[in-house]
Amino acid sequence: MNTKPKNTFLWELMTWPEVEERLKLVDTAILPCGAIEQHGPHLPVDVDYFDAKYLAHKVAEACDDPKPLVLPTIPYGVSYHHEDFKGTLSVTNDALSRFVYDIGMGLARNGIKKIIILNGHGDNAPTLSYAAQMINRDAGIFVCVDTGETSDVDLYGLIETPNDIHAGEIETSTSLAIRPEMVQMDKAVNETLSFGSNYLDYDSDRGVSWFVRTKKISETGVMGDATLATAEKGAKMWELMIKHLVGLVESVKNTPLSDLYQKRY
Numbered sequence: 001m002n003t004k005p006k007n008t009f010l011w012e013l014m015t016w017p018e019v020e021e022r023l024k025l026v027d028t029a030i031l032p033c034g035a036i037e038q039h040g041p042h043l044p045v046d047v048d049y050f051d052a053k054y055l056a057h058k059v060a061e062a063c064d065d066p067k068p069l070v071l072p073t074i075p076y077g078v079s080y081h082h083e084d085f086k087g088t089l090s091v092t093n094d095a096l097s098r099f100v101y102d103i104g105m106g107l108a109r110n111g112i113k114k115i116i117i118l119n120g121h122g123d124n125a126p127t128l129s130y131a132a133q134m135i136n137r138d139a140g141i142f143v144c145v146d147t148g149e150t151s152d153v154d155l156y157g158l159i160e161t162p163n164d165i166h167a168g169e170i171e172t173s174t175s176l177a178i179r180p181e182m183v184q185m186d187k188a189v190n191e192t193l194s195f196g197s198n199y200l201d202y203d204s205d206r207g208v209s210w211f212v213r214t215k216k217i218s219e220t221g222v223m224g225d226a227t228l229a230t231a232e233k234g235a236k237m238w239e240l241m242i243k244h245l246v247g248l249v250e251s252v253k254n255t256p257l258s259d260l261y262q263k264r265y
């Protein structure tokens with residue numbers, strides 16, 4: 001008996017005739033992208049990969065039919081700055097951007113008109129934006145990248161730690177909420193960051209982008225305060241992230257490509 005779920009949104013679980021049928025109903029795809037890199041002494045190295053995949057699936061589940069198609073998650077990202085800590089496996093910006101570009105061009109050839117890249121790792125952002133720009137140039141389709149912009153303002157309102165960007169209060173809370181068995185809270189530490197200029201603050205509205213090896217600013221790899229994490233905060237964070245991303249995906253999915261750029265009444 002064929003017990004395969006009929007209404008899956010996962011690209012890789014469909015046959016080619018099923019993909020062909022689905023593409024007649026929906027022109028929007030979500031491409032999650034993660035990283036394999038150190039997340040302090042208390043979290044596994046797959047956090048950015050696992051979370052990007054989890055988020056993409058939850059967002060698609062919460063969307064109306066026809067649901068956006070969800071692509072397999074890209075596990076590796078740009079993580080050189082974490083390489084002083086074992087477990088980190090970085091790919092180059094060139095490799096990642098080329099890989100995403102090729103997937104995007106393939107999606108366009110399949111008939112996808114809108115790609116939403118869900119980025120689980122901050123330092124992939126410039127590379128993914130570059131790939132998005134090139135896909136748009138060469139295929140003329142819509143591509144956007146979310147690295148948390150749709151909900152960061154809400155998340156920062158839920159926490160106490162400034163500059164909490166890596167394996168700290170936010171990421172430890174989100175992990176506690178969905179897979180507490182992977183969090184070793186007895187090893188969680190506080191490495192709250194403060195810099196010589198306010199314009200370097202990661203959570204500043206006026207912050208510049210800048211780059212540093214993690215080891216220079218953190219002994220353990222944590223950037224933030226993991227000791228303040230709770231599952232309750234994490235559940236609230238997931239709820240907000242899913243809500244805003246569903247808002248983004250639904251509005252993009254339900255708007256014809258030409259109207260996305262200039263809404264016509």
Ligand SMILES: [Zn+2]
Binds near residue numbers: 039047048120166171
């Ligand atoms: Zn992370």
